[in-house]
Amino acid sequence: MQPARAEFSALGTTAVVLVTNAGTLAAARDLLCADLDALDLACSRFRPDSELCRLAGVAGRPAPVSPLLRDAVVAALWTAEATAGLVDPTVGRAVAALGYDRDFAAVPAAGPVVRPAGPAPGWWRVRLDGDRLLIPRGVRLDLGASAKAFAADRAAAAIAARCGTGVLVSLGGDIALAGPPPPGGWRVAVGEDHRDPGPDAPVVTLTSGGLATSSTTCRSWIRGGRRVHHIVDPRTGDVPVPAWRTVSVAAGSCLAANAASTAAIVLGAQAADWLDRRRLPARLVGTGGEVRLAGAWPVPRPVAAG
């Protein structure tokens, strides 16, 4: 029996939930929908009423935060630590300086030259003591690099636990698994655009953990004739030196997979070796379309698109 599937728009992208027990689909969809609504209200940097935006008013002083925002910040700081700062949530000012200062749908496709904000202040300056968060004055948090993966892991675990089903949650192609997989595992096509991976997209089978793809091809815009995108190198505050346009990584969780795939884009030419040393199965697509596999990513066989 095929897993049951539901899909809807959330967080500016596509949310998909599949369950092995079809009778739990409605409950699973409702859980995911409520989770994502709550996450948006807590973590959005574009909503003036979000908890994160309201914290800007108390910058420089510890302020109590909700358990959800606290967990999202913990995930962002974990990501930063795990990648030795290659993925850093304090790039908020840098991302905005490049032009991504509103919902992506409202970002003009082209505009005048922008000046990078310079190196990120550094994630280690953000302090979390219990439920009290201190964001130093002058620091703007952007949880976008980790929030979707964090949400996918969190929702998948909750759905598996409460609905008693195997589940796959995909948020814009960042995939988290929980509970028992379907016979043969979850088959995931890996491409450069999660909405249309293409007929020749390789398909891999997963039974647990997560798979994430970071790409510079989808969320990009032009400033002063230069193509910029949403992945920022915290060391410069600018887009990374182009080496890979798309990196997909499988890992023990969606958060870890996403941390590694984003770090690989930032790291550039050294990324394949960096992933190999961590034994992370990865597929890297270079700026010219060349593919390199790392860390025991399987040699793919093309199949028909589903």
Place this chain on the structure above:
Amino acid sequence: MDRHWYHRVDERDRGRTRLATITGWTAAAAVVLAAGFGVVLAQKDQAAAAPGTPPVTTGPGTGDQPRDQLRDDGTGPLLPPPQQPPADGGGRHHASSGGS
């Protein structure tokens, strides 16, 4: 005239003058201290927002952290999946991953 009365008035005036002087100096000192404290706070905020190389300690979100991207022994917390993903043998896929 009651000389004692004048004497008491003189004493009271001198006391008031001394009190005013002390109050004035105290207020001036407080202003100087507050200004100095403000400068220190401003520098602290500036330092907090400025990039730099942090000292090495431990714990996410609880203190300063290393920022050495070249620290790369491959033993970090980014663990691979429990099972390496095999290539699929064919058929329809359940979901797709890609840029968003």
